[in-house]
Amino acid sequence: MATKKKYAIVGTGGRSSFFYTAIAADYSTTSIIVALCDTNQTRMNYANSKLSSLGHGEVPTYKAADFDRMIQDTKPDEVIVTTIDRTHNIYIVRALELGCNVITEKPMTIDAPRCREIFSAVERTGKKVRVTFNYRYAPHNTKIFEIIRSGAIGKVTSVHFEWMLNTSHGADYFRRWHRNKQNSGGLLVHKSTHHFDLVNFWLQSRPQTVYATGGLKFYGRENAEKRGETKFYTRAHGSEVAKSDPFALHLADNENLKAMYLDAEHEDAYHRDQSVFGDGISIEDTMNVLVKYRNDVSMTYSLTAYAPWEGFRVNINGTGGRLEVEVVENSYVNSGGDQSLEGSLESRTITLRQLFKKPVEIELGDSIGAHGGGDSVLLNDLFGEPVTDEYLRAASHIDGAASILTGIAANRSIATGQVVNVDDILVVPEA
DSSP states (O other), X not given: OOOOEEEEEEOOSTTHHHHHHHHHHHOTTTEEEEEEEESOHHHHHHHHHHHHHTTSOOOOEEEGGGHHHHHHHHOOSEEEEOSOGGGHHHHHHHHHHTTOEEEEOSSSOSSHHHHHHHHHHHHHHOOOEXXXXXXXXXXXXXXXXXXXXXXXTOSEEEEEEEEEEETTHHHHTTTSGGGSHHHHOOHHXXXXXXXXXXXXXXXXXXXXXXXXXXXXXXXXHHHHHHTTOOOOOSBSTTOTGGGGOTTOOOGXXXXXXXXXXXXXXXXXXXXXXXXXXXXXXXXOSEEEEEEEETTSOEEEEEEEEEESSEEEEEEEEETTEEEEEEEEEOOOOOOSSXXXXXXXXXXXXXXXXXXXXXXXXXXXXXXXXXXXXXXXXHHHHHHSOOOOOTTOOOEEHHHHHHHHHHHHHHHHHHHHOSOEEGGGTOOOOOO
8 A cells, every 4th residue: 555645734724724624535545644833723723623523633733933843753745835925935945954845825925035045945955846826727727728829819919817806705815914915915926826827827938027006995994984984993803893894704603714713813813804994904905917928928917806796807819819718706705614615616708719700619618616626626636646737737836936926026016116127036947
């Protein structure tokens, strides 16, 4: 019988359950979790209770300060990093130095100095970093790549990409640690890394120059005051005002959120249910980006975090025609429970319009589950039996860097008002 691959998980918030649930429920014959690490013992205890309920059994827990000891004690083959974004580099680098490969949640990190640390550690140790870009694996996104590669629209010349986050999912970034740009790099890094990676993947190219504008136009106290709002609160729990706010998140009403966050507050004072119309928000909710790629393709991109629907439209123009895509996703708030609804689809269409021909609706296979059906394919790629992937969707630290560089450059452009040359931020080697 083959030896099971051993995994340790650092960061046991909502996203970690995506990985530990899959290992415990679906990949228990090939994989095993050997340890959990976090700054918060209550959250680790909750993760252990979930593992136990899945038949995996509880595992040793280690506080963040004992990360090195965890590696020495449990000797994992790989470390899965699902901490807040600004600390990804700390655990990626140390895990590599201690002899482990790494699987990290996107974004790989949030700025160029942290990125350089990761590149240096990979070079020193010869170990590998995988970035979990599940959108690459969604059948409709893979189909877009396939159509472009076939030459059906000729040479690609331009891309128009519009992503809408609705007032459930989009608002959630303004309740949590993400609302502080020092933690997340803002949505152009934390969220848009998915979208910029897709374009890099579709075009098989990298960003060259970036210009961007952006601001906080909807969320935040000042914007609410301008719209005539007079009643405010700091957090939803215990607030009478919050009871009538459709944007409020009530932790006590959700068993998973209560166990992971409300019951854990006594350890770290982290509030998962902050008001989206409070003070102290330093990220943008309205962003527009103009990118020129190394292969001479241009992209216009927009992200709105308070739209009435969730999903995206992308139009790709080429010398032989045009590809038009619309994907509508279901609303979702990450609660660490059943994540099959996250990014699951209401509808999707891909229309191929070739020059001088009638438009054709592209047939698509079933997309079952989260992120347009991409999660299950990604998880099998990570934890299942290895299979050949003709689309080469597995993303390395190089892909991780290439995706965040568009957002990092966009943040610099918003701050300076200037066009930013990506190589001035970080030169990323070829894969």
